[in-house]
Structure formats: C-alpha cells, structure tokens
Amino acid sequence: MPDPHSSDAEPRPAHSAPSSLLSRIKALLRPAPPADREGIRAVLEAAHDHSILDGESYAMISGALEVADKTVADIMVSRSRMDLLDVSLSLTEQMRTIIETGHSRFPVYEGDRDNIIGVLLAKDLLLTLSDHALDIRALIRPPVFIPESKRLNELLHQFRISRNHLAIVIDEHGGICGLVTMEDVLEQIVGDIEDEFDDEDEKTIFRTGDNSWRAMGTTEIEDFNDVFHVQLPDEDYDTLNGWLAAELGHIPRRGEHFQSQGLTFTVVGADGKRARWLHVQRVSGASSSPETHTP
Structure with missing residues (x-):
C-alpha cells in the first residue's frame, strides 16, 4: 500500500471540486451577451422598464440602432x-x-x-x-x-x-x-431638430414679404386667426397641422397646396408625422369660403 506520507505521492489540490462547481454555477447564472440587434433592444427595454435608462436616453440609443438598419x-x-x-x-x-x-x-x-x-x-x-x-x-x-x-x-x-x-x-x-x-x-x-426659424415659446408666424408669411405647423389656430383675421375652426383641432391634416385627409406632404378663407397654404417642410412649416399667402380678391386642394 502506498505510503500517504511518501514524497512520491501526488498532492491533492485543496477544495478543487467545490471551486470547479462554483465556476460552473457562476457561468450558468451569468447572462449571455445579446446575439443580435433584437437582443440588444430587449436589454434596452429591460433597462428602461427598470428605470436604469430614462425615456430620452432609451429613445436616443434605440434611434442609433435603427439608423444602422435604415437606408437613405x-x-x-x-x-x-x-x-x-x-x-x-x-x-x-x-x-x-x-x-x-x-x-x-x-x-x-x-x-x-x-x-x-x-x-x-x-x-x-x-x-x-x-x-x-x-x-x-x-x-x-x-x-x-x-x-x-x-x-x-x-x-x-x-x-x-x-x-x-x-x-x-x-x-x-x-x-x-x-x-x-x-x-x-x-x-x-x-428626434425633431428645430431650425433657426423656430422659437416655440414666442413667435410661430414670420412675415416673409408684403403678402406672405411663414408659419410653424404647431401654430395655435386661435393665434393664427387673430393674426390673419380669419375663422379657421378650432373646435376639433388645436394647431394648423391638425386642421390641415383633417382638411387634406392625410398627413400633409411637402409641396402640397390648400386654399381656404382667402389664404393659400403651401407645405414647405414636413416629415412622416406632420407639417413642420407652411408658407401662407393672401390671395387678392379670393373668397373666404371656397376651399381647394392641389397635390
């Protein structure tokens, strides 16, 4: 029988079995890294749900991911x-x-x-x-x-x-x-970047000529009516964009024209959600009642 005290006997590492088991347990508990963009989005959603990411940060990071998936x-x-x-x-x-x-x-x-x-x-x-x-x-x-x-x-x-x-x-x-x-x-x-004309807390209508103006789509209809002395309906809509979308039957598109109450509205800036900027021109001698639409 081999002598356990002999110098030829191999030393047994202390706690080798428990240490190996602990490593395997840690590996099982450690979350796997995301395998694709959907996995990254799931992690971001979880972080947002647990208030680790605020809404703005979550939107920006998600937007950065979407940019990689979109083309011009x-x-x-x-x-x-x-x-x-x-x-x-x-x-x-x-x-x-x-x-x-x-x-x-x-x-x-x-x-x-x-x-x-x-x-x-x-x-x-x-x-x-x-x-x-x-x-x-x-x-x-x-x-x-x-x-x-x-x-x-x-x-x-x-x-x-x-x-x-x-x-x-x-x-x-x-x-x-x-x-x-x-x-x-x-x-x-x-998200939307307001340009140099934007001053949301103050003016939303800017004169560009003797008979023409530039108005933000977010202009309150009540304010617009006061400036132009017209009566655009404000019972169902708060802003120019909401009113124009209802009149056109779709989200306003850049280049579209609409005439109402002696004014011609031309969409000069728009995105997939709304009209951002409108060119407004007073039509000399036009009636205030007919409405026409030019795509």
Whole structure:
C-alpha cells in the first residue's frame, strides 16, 4: 500500500471540486451577451422598464440602432419635393425662394432639374446682398452624390468626415431621386431638430414679404386667426397641422397646396408625422369660403 506520507505521492489540490462547481454555477447564472440587434433592444427595454435608462436616453440609443438598419431611401426628400435654384436666374429672383423656404442649403441646377451643378449655402449670400448683379455660380460648392441604398450610419460618418451637410440621392440608373441632409439623419436618433426659424415659446408666424408669411405647423389656430383675421375652426383641432391634416385627409406632404378663407397654404417642410412649416399667402380678391386642394 502506498505510503500517504511518501514524497512520491501526488498532492491533492485543496477544495478543487467545490471551486470547479462554483465556476460552473457562476457561468450558468451569468447572462449571455445579446446575439443580435433584437437582443440588444430587449436589454434596452429591460433597462428602461427598470428605470436604469430614462425615456430620452432609451429613445436616443434605440434611434442609433435603427439608423444602422435604415437606408437613405427611407428618409430622403423625394425629387418632386426638392427646393432647387435655377442658376440662370438673377440673385433677386433667387431670394424669393430662399426666403420663403427658409433652408440653409439649396441644390443648384442648370437647364434641367436633373442637372445638379452644385449646392448654394444661404450664409454665403450674407456678404453679397448689396451686389444684386452677382452670378451665384461664384458661390456654389461641388455637389455630393450618394446612392439611395446607402445606409444611414455610413452616410452620417461621410457627412462628418467631408463636412458636408447635404447630399443628392441618385438611383441605380444615375437619375436624381431626392436629397438628404445631416439633420434628416440626426433626427432619426434624437428626434425633431428645430431650425433657426423656430422659437416655440414666442413667435410661430414670420412675415416673409408684403403678402406672405411663414408659419410653424404647431401654430395655435386661435393665434393664427387673430393674426390673419380669419375663422379657421378650432373646435376639433388645436394647431394648423391638425386642421390641415383633417382638411387634406392625410398627413400633409411637402409641396402640397390648400386654399381656404382667402389664404393659400403651401407645405414647405414636413416629415412622416406632420407639417413642420407652411408658407401662407393672401390671395387678392379670393373668397373666404371656397376651399381647394392641389397635390
């Protein structure tokens, strides 16, 4: 019989069996990492349900995940609703479009609307306002073209690297099918971003000419009626957007026109949920009762 005190006997590690069992138990209790985006979403929902993530943080992280799943085609402004500048027109003629739409960047075309030759930044006009004979060719910047299949996370990275904020979207045949901005992408993550015209706590209606105004879709109907001395119904709707959506029978789309009570409403900014900005023009000699809709 072997001598247990002999130097040839192998030492037995202390507590080896319990330690190994404890490791296996810990491995079983440790939650498995998410295997895909659905797993990540489930973790986020659990964190939100247990108040580990507040609502805003949860929405932003979820939005960042969705950006990786979406393409430019999902959020772009369609070709028919693009606000473009014709390079052949004078600066004075261009200013009306620039003021009415309120954008900070405009694709510029020559001859045909499909022939985009550059992008004009409204801020570049500030130092040239006194020179009405200026040819805007001197100010336009090279356009950026991207395919409609490009993923939004890739586009956001491209915007950051190139410092461009607007890209022209082309289809598989090379035709223009829309445009997309950095703001469009960021809104998928953080929600609506109000632009430089926005002042929700104060003004929501801005005069843009002797007979034209720019109004936020969130303008209270009561306030609108006071400014324009009209009587848009406010029993069932609180805002211009709610009233217009009911009149049109659908969520207002960019480029749509609606005439009511001597005013023409043109949707100049909209997303998938509502009209954000409306151009309002008083129609000289128009009756206050007929209502017409132009898609």
